[in-house]
Amino acid sequence: MNNIFQKRRARLLAMKALRGTYLPPEQIITCPGCGQESPRREVADNLSVCPKCGYHWPVGAYYRLGFLLDAGSFRELDPKLPAENPLSFPGYPEKLQTARRRTGLSEAVVTAVGAIQGQRCVTAVLDSRFLMGSMSAAVGEKLTLAVEYAGRNRLPLIIFSASGGARMQEGILSLMQMAKTSAALARFSEKGLLYLSVLTDPTTGGVTASFASLGDIILAEPGALIGFAGPRVIEQTIGQQLPEGFQRAEFMMEHGFVDAIVPRARLREVLGQLLMLHGKGGRHG
Amino acid sequence: MAEPLTAARRVSIARHPQRPNMEDYLQALFPDFFALRGDRVCGEDPAILGGIARFHGQSVTVIGTRKGKTLEENLKVNFGMPNPEGYRKALRLMQQAEKFRRPIITLIDTSGAYPGMQAEEHGQGEAIARNLYEMSRLTVPVIAVITGEGNSGGALALAVANRVLMLENAVYAILSPEGFSSILWKDASRHEEACGLMKMTAPELKAMGVIDDVIPEPAGGAHLAPEIAFREVERSLLLHLSQLNRQKGSALAADRYEKFRSMGQLSRREDV
Numbered sequence: 087m088n089n090i091f092q093k094r095r096a097r098l099l100a101m102k103a104l105r106g107t108y109l110p111p112e113q114i115i116t117c118p119g120c121g122q123e124s125p126r127r128e129v130a131d132n133l134s135v136c137p138k139c140g141y142h143w144p145v146g147a148y149y150r151l152g153f154l155l156d157a158g159s160f161r162e163l164d165p166k167l168p169a170e171n172p173l174s175f176p177g178y179p180e181k182l183q184t185a186r187r188r189t190g191l192s193e194a195v196v197t198a199v200g201a202i203q204g205q206r207c208v209t210a211v212l213d214s215r216f217l218m219g220s221m222s223a224a225v226g227e228k229l230t231l232a233v234e235y236a237g238r239n240r241l242p243l244i245i246f247s248a249s250g251g252a253r254m255q256e257g258i259l260s261l262m263q264m265a266k267t268s269a270a271l272a273r274f275s276e277k278g279l280l281y282l283s284v285l286t287d288p289t290t291g292g293v294t295a296s297f298a299s300l301g302d303i304i305l306a307e308p309g310a311l312i313g314f315a316g317p318r319v320i321e322q323t324i325g326q327q328l329p330e331g332f333q334r335a336e337f338m339m340e341h342g343f344v345d346a347i348v349p350r351a352r353l354r355e356v357l358g359q360l361l362m363l364h365g366k367g368g369r370h371g
Numbered sequence: 372m373a374e375p376l377t378a379a380r381r382v383s384i385a386r387h388p389q390r391p392n393m394e395d396y397l398q399a400l401f402p403d404f405f406a407l408r409g410d411r412v413c414g415e416d417p418a419i420l421g422g423i424a425r426f427h428g429q430s431v432t433v434i435g436t437r438k439g440k441t442l443e444e445n446l447k448v449n450f451g452m453p454n455p456e457g458y459r460k461a462l463r464l465m466q467q468a469e470k471f472r473r474p475i476i477t478l479i480d481t482s483g484a485y486p487g488m489q490a491e492e493h494g495q496g497e498a499i500a501r502n503l504y505e506m507s508r509l510t511v512p513v514i515a516v517i518t519g520e521g522n523s524g525g526a527l528a529l530a531v532a533n534r535v536l537m538l539e540n541a542v543y544a545i546l547s548p549e550g551f552s553s554i555l556w557k558d559a560s561r562h563e564e565a566c567g568l569m570k571m572t573a574p575e576l577k578a579m580g581v582i583d584d585v586i587p588e589p590a591g592g593a594h595l596a597p598e599i600a601f602r603e604v605e606r607s608l609l610l611h612l613s614q615l616n617r618q619k620g621s622a623l624a625a626d627r628y629e630k631f632r633s634m635g636q637l638s639r640r641e642d643v
């Protein structure tokens with residue numbers, strides 16, 4: 087087997103994953119969920135989940151792929167498909183440059199082919215550090231290419247959403263990505279293939295109103311904000327404060343829009359189980 | 372030739388309270404309209420009106436967002452901002468059109484999907500997503516006409532069409548210019564500046580390939596001579612419908628897919 091390549095890939099992903107943490111840099115960090123302090127190291131070792139209350143910090147795309155995929159199975163798809171400036175929007179190229187420098191990502195989504203518990207799959211992960219995980223033409227295109235790759239190769243597809251919604255600077259083209267990705271998923275589904283959608287904090291706007299809501303099975307991380315309109319917009323519209331827990335993952339499950347809430351520590355196992363249940367008697371190698 | 376209007380000016384024409392609305396177009400262009408109501412899940416959304424009608428000798432399904440001309444009328448139709456029930460009703464009527472091989476015509480004038488508590492509880496995002504998904508594979512002709520404002524996913528949920536047409540002073544955008552400037556610059560008062568940057572007017576979107584045709588309006592806007600606007604919309608619908616009527620169902624679905632597949636396709640660059 088390609089052992090050397092596998093090891094090299096695993097090392098590369100591990101290096102990229104190092105930059106994928108959202109935890110504050112201090113030695114002792116305060117949890118936004120419970121307000122208690124924990125050593126940073128302890129939280130980091132716990133997949134960026136508070137050991138005291140289970141609060142899930144957002145995590146970066148490579149970090150997530152790092153703990154999700156079998157070691158050495160990661161191969162990135164379309165790594166060099168960066169955003170352009172279709173509306174010639176002033177200041178947008180500079181904003182993109184800053185986001186790239188800060189995150190080490192070329193765009194707000196990473197797409198890859200890999201394996202979970204020996205089962206090959208295509209995975210796309212949005213990263214909310216990159217301009218709020220907003221939907222650019224490049225994000226829509228990368229997602230669509232990943233859906234098409236999975237369709238051509240008859241592989242299951244997993245998309246992790248994390249997005250503030252539209253990429254304002256790309257205007258209507260951002261909106262069109264909702265139609266493009268949804269149409270690609272319809273074609274994918276017609277082939278009888280499996281799409282698992284995992285909603286992470288936050289999943290809002292055009293992402294909720296397109297691919298994130300179209301999974302055969304929809305999972306969510308605990309406490310994730312999930313909705314179409316943002317809480318601030320709703321509060322302005324109705325002129326009152328929203329109740330505690332509104333639009334959180336647990337609320338969305340109660341209202342029938344999420345199949346299960348899966349803590350990060352169990353994600354790999356649950357996805358592996360769902361892939362197995364849709365597989366043909368387990369596929370190895 | 373008169374000087375082209377600024378985007379901000381077109382926004383105010385598109386929002387003019389006397390601009391022809393869904394009911395006006397139904398009355399002028401679609402005889403024998405019969406309204407169909409309810410999403411068959413839990414509700415009926417008056418912000419979306421839909422039903423069956425005749426158009427030049429052919430039965431069609433017509434669906435549109437509704438705006439009123441007075442405050443009282445607008446309160447009844449939630450100012451043209453649909454709830455999930457409305458999108459689900461629209462989908463039901465589209466799937467019915469598919470069954471009976473009727474072309475679908477949508478008329479869009481909305482400031483967006485309603486951002487309310489109940490709309491979220493009932494899955495506004497899921498309802499819109501489902502429409503995008505299902506509309507992409509319909510095998511009957513679908514024509515969308517943006518008659519006023521077409522904002523956000525709330526407009527797109529009725530606009531995954533073979534032909535997307537816009538009235539000359541209509542606007543089509545990711546969200547309102549006020550919303551755009553308050554998100555981008557935290558300052559809603561800069562909306563006129565936003566209008567200029569957003570590329571939301573019919574001529575700009577035609578040049579970008581996002582829409583297929585611009586329908587001319589009488590000078591100063593459709594509200595000044597509605598009859599002229601009706602005839603122009605009718606002429607454009609007839610032209611595009613007669614072209615689409617000649618296509619096979621599978622070709623209609625494939626063409627619609629390709630149209631949206633190519634939106635914002637990028638060149639693969641290596642110089643990141």
Ligand SMILES: [Zn+2]
Pocket residue numbers: 117118119120121122136137138139140141
């Ligand atoms: Zn905590």
